[in-house]
Each structure stands twice: as C-alpha cells, then as structure tokens.
Amino acid sequence: MSAVHLNIDGSTARITLDNPTKLNALTVEMLAQLEQACATLERSPNIRAVILTGAGERAFCAGADITGWGDLTPTDFARNWVREGHRIYDRFARLSIPTIAVIHAHAFGGGLELAACADVRIMAPDATLALPEAQVGIVPGWGGNTRLLRLLPEPVVKEMALFGRRLTADRALAMGFVADVSDTPLATAFAMAKHATPASPRAREVAKYQIHASVGEDRSAMIEALGGGMIGATGDRAEGVSAFKEKRKPDFSGD
Incomplete structure (x- = not known):
C-alpha cells in the first residue's frame, strides 16, 4: 500500500506523506514512491505548482524511520540508504515545477531536509524544525549539513545539529527560511499555488x-x-x- 499519495486537482498537484502512526517517518518504500511521484509530475505539462504535506496532526515528517536503517551494515547505510535518499531528495529539489512545503507540525531530521528541497515553505505558528540525528548516533545525510546551509546561517544549523535546539516558526520566518507563518498553512499554500497558474x-x-x-x-x-x-x-x-x-x-x- 502506498504511503506517498499524489493527487492532482486542475493545475495543482499535492504530494502527501502518509505514515501518521510513525509521524510520517520515511521508509525505503516511501522514498521510492516519492521518486515515482516526481517522475509522474515531470511528465505532466499542465501542472503549475506542487504542494508537499504530511498526514495527521502531529508531524509534517519526523525524519527517516529508524527501522529502515538501524540494522544496516555501515557499507549499506552509506552506499544505499544515505546515497539513495540523497539522490531522491535531489530529484524533488530539481523538479521544473514550483514546489511548496506545508509544515503544519514538526519537521525533524530527514523531514526538515525534505522541506529544504522545496522552493517555498509555509509553517504553522506552533511548528518547529530540528536536526536530532546526533541523539541516535548519526549525522544528517540528506542535505542537513549541506543544502540547509544555503538557506540558514551556519550558526543556526550548528545550534540544531550540535546542540539539539529547535527552530521556531517565527525565527525561521525572520531568517527567510519560510515564506509565511499561517494558522491555515495548507490554505495559504493553495492560495500561493493559484498565483502560479497564469504565469508562463x-x-x-x-x-x-x-x-x-x-x-x-x-x-x-x-x-x-x-x-x-x-x-x-x-x-x-x-x-x-x-x-x-x-x-x-x-x-x-x-x-
């Protein structure tokens, strides 16, 4: 059963991470489904905007499902899990269509790294961002210490990666990481997507x-x-x- 859903309504597409019992943590299967969604979108010339969301109320995405990588050998972890996930994230980042990530709750680890791949981010007022990888003995592997540094100041990334501090929506807005903080982030994203329709x-x-x-x-x-x-x-x-x-x-x- 798919845990990444692609729904197309007119000229707007919506990708939903649907693994709410695990806070939408990403599995190997979900990564493959995300890549398939990207492939479908690139073959859909009438799509003008893509909105990325997470199912449920508790998290946009809590990162990578530890059961998917916890038992991997060091070689498999580096060669397959990290490299493959990085490649798929890159594919999402490089979609030719404008993308909007809706962070209605928390985006941690791989979830924050995925949100960083979007062109624009909208956050709910009580949502937070974090890089908690060090708490389970690993480091960010899908852009947390690379792509994120193009979007946030180095000291802020260090706060999260080295000291475990969470970034609030208001602070993320002040630094330009998010385009808006909204009580209705999904509605705000759809309104933004409508602006893309008349443009070339x-x-x-x-x-x-x-x-x-x-x-x-x-x-x-x-x-x-x-x-x-x-x-x-x-x-x-x-x-x-x-x-x-x-x-x-x-x-x-x-x-």
Whole structure:
C-alpha cells in the first residue's frame, strides 16, 4: 500500500506523506514512491505548482524511520540508504515545477531536509524544525549539513545539529527560511499555488534553473539544461534532426 499519495486537482498537484502512526517517518518504500511521484509530475505539462504535506496532526515528517536503517551494515547505510535518499531528495529539489512545503507540525531530521528541497515553505505558528540525528548516533545525510546551509546561517544549523535546539516558526520566518507563518498553512499554500497558474510555465522553469545555478544547486546540470533549451529552439537543431533522419549532410544556417 502506498504511503506517498499524489493527487492532482486542475493545475495543482499535492504530494502527501502518509505514515501518521510513525509521524510520517520515511521508509525505503516511501522514498521510492516519492521518486515515482516526481517522475509522474515531470511528465505532466499542465501542472503549475506542487504542494508537499504530511498526514495527521502531529508531524509534517519526523525524519527517516529508524527501522529502515538501524540494522544496516555501515557499507549499506552509506552506499544505499544515505546515497539513495540523497539522490531522491535531489530529484524533488530539481523538479521544473514550483514546489511548496506545508509544515503544519514538526519537521525533524530527514523531514526538515525534505522541506529544504522545496522552493517555498509555509509553517504553522506552533511548528518547529530540528536536526536530532546526533541523539541516535548519526549525522544528517540528506542535505542537513549541506543544502540547509544555503538557506540558514551556519550558526543556526550548528545550534540544531550540535546542540539539539529547535527552530521556531517565527525565527525561521525572520531568517527567510519560510515564506509565511499561517494558522491555515495548507490554505495559504493553495492560495500561493493559484498565483502560479497564469504565469508562463517555461519562464518559471528557466527562472528556477537560473536561481539554482546561481546558488550551486547542481550547477552543471542547470547550466546544461539552460543551454539545451536554448539550442533546442534553433533552426539548426531542427535541420540537424531532419538531416539525420533523411541520411544527408546538414545545411546549418545559424538560425
């Protein structure tokens, strides 16, 4: 049974982490389902915004389910659990569609790292953020000590990772990590998603690529994506494809 649901309503998609008895802690199966949702969204040209939520009232996501990695050998833990999770998080972060994470309760560990992959975050007033990995003898593995440092000051990340301090919604808002603190964060996210509908999807996609390249979010891939989009619109590209299909030498015009 799927514990990551993808629902599409018009031009807005919603991904829901649905493992509430474990505070939406992520399992191997959930990571695979999240990747499948990303693949579906990239093949859905009519989607203008994606909202990421967690089921239940107690947590957006409490991190990674310890039963999924607790018994792994050191090699399997590093090679499979950490690297695979990191790869899937990267795929979510690099969706061409704008993404909004709705943190209606707590986002800890892998849950905070997943929220950091979204383009925009909305928090409830009583929600908190934390990096509690050291309490179970590990370190953040899915961007807590890397991607999060592009979004929060280094001392704040150290507070959470080294001293176990939680970050409140008001403080996260003051530092720009969240776009809004709302008593109705999901409604706020849907209202924000509506603003994406009339905008040019290609313009927003290119803007996202430019921003990611500027801040170092897979810079090489973003630069190549921008270049690919540019060359793909040229007459020379069309001529090259036609010549290949017709088994003749291309006659490039420079258009």
